Amino acid sequence: MDARIALVRRSYGEYDDSIFPDDYYRIPGVRCYQDVDAVRRYAYERILTYRGQTVELYVNGGMAVELLLALQAAVKLNIKVIVCHRDNSTHEFRRQQLIWKPIDHDDCEAGKEEGPFFSLCGERHFGMSDTAIFENVPSECVFDFAWQEKCVREALTPYSHKQVSIAVTGLKPLLISVLNVACDLDIQITWLHYDSDREEYFAQPMDKIIL
Numbered sequence: 001m002d003a004r005i006a007l008v009r010r011s012y013g014e015y016d017d018s019i020f021p022d023d024y025y026r027i028p029g030v031r032c033y034q035d036v037d038a039v040r041r042y043a044y045e046r047i048l049t050y051r052g053q054t055v056e057l058y059v060n061g062g063m064a065v066e067l068l069l070a071l072q073a074a075v076k077l078n079i080k081v082i083v084c085h086r087d088n089s090t091h092e093f094r095r096q097q098l099i100w101k102p103i104d105h106d107d108c109e110a111g112k113e114e115g116p117f118f119s120l121c122g123e124r125h126f127g128m129s130d131t132a133i134f135e136n137v138p139s140e141c142v143f144d145f146a147w148q149e150k151c152v153r154e155a156l157t158p159y160s161h162k163q164v165s166i167a168v169t170g171l172k173p174l175l176i177s178v179l180n181v182a183c184d185l186d187i188q189i190t191w192l193h194y195d196s197d198r199e200e201y202f203a204q205p206m207d208k209i210i211l
Contacts, residue, residue, distance in 0.1 A: 001082075002053035007070060008062040019046045019070050020062055033195045034202045036069060037210055043073040054080040058093060064168050064175060065193050065204065071179075072209045075101055085173050087143060094143040100179035102207045103188055115159035117192070120178070121170025133166065134174060148177035153185075160185040167192040167201065179206065 006018040020027060020043070029038030047055075047070070055074070059067060067083075074081050084093040122132030133155045134148075141147045156164060156178075166178065168191050175191075182189045192201040 001056055003050055003055045004058065005047065005050070005055050006058045006060050007067060008060060010060055013058065013060055015058060017046070019043050020066050022061065024063060024066065033065075033193075033197060036065065036202075036204055039066065040069040040073055040210070043070045044076065047073060047077060047079065050079050051077040052079070054082070056082045056084050056095070058084045058086075059172055060086060064172055065191075067172055068175060068191060068204060068206065071098060071100070072102075072206065074098075076209050083173075083176050085143065094173075096143075096145050096173060096176050098176055098180065100176075100183040100206075102209060103186065113162045115162035115164045115187075117165035117167070118155070119167045119169045120174055132169075133178065134170060137171060137174070142171060143173060145173065145177055148174060149181050152178050152181040156181060156185055156187060159187060161187070163188040163190065165190045165192055165203070167194070169194075 003016045004014075006013055006015040008020045008022050009018040010022065020039075024030060024033070027039055027042050029035060029042065057070065057074070071081060081098040083096045083098055085096060086092075087094050116131065119132040120134065121137060122135040134151055164182070164187050166189060168175070179189065189206045191204040191206065193204060194201055
């Protein structure tokens with residue numbers, strides 16, 4: 001392991017570095033929630049020194065959009081990422097290997113046939129689809145990544161080689177499980193984030209990484 005990096009700066013925890021300030025709107029260039037290109041560029045600059053290395057990324061706070069943008073920046077820099085999620089019941093971190101890689105740029109530009117859109121987790125708020133990848137996640141499965149990937153595979157296998165949109169309505173470990181399975185099934189994922197200020201969803205295509 002080359003480095004331990006925290007997703008956001010906190011006064012606690014022993015890390016080699018951190019990516020984002022503890023307030024999303026303190027990220028340079030961010031004027032509104034949807035300024036994701038500025039967030040991605042900032043993440044890229046913050047982790048540039050770890051190009052080609054293996055890092056543990058500690059999810060010690062922050063939002064789902066920050067985690068996903070940090071992952072986009074990491075794969076652009078050929079950084080191997082192990083995502084570490086805090087288990088509040090044990091105060092330990094659970095390690096989840098990221099195997100996702102963006103689909104080839106030329107294929108991405110050409111575009112794949114559009115599939116359906118889902119909510120990530122049906123029991124969460126702001127669901128915009130009647131179909132959820134996870135109807136519910138039992139507490140004992142929050143860090144059961146094998147179980148999560150099995151559920152994702154069952155939901156997404158019919159849409160192999162297509163584009164799928166997913167409303168982000170659930171737990172951060174689920175995001176990684178979806179990405180890992182989507183990579184194996186050659187599915188382009190577009191995340192839909194809810195902007196409560198504008199009361200609308202906006203799209204974050206994972207395979208189009210603009211810096």
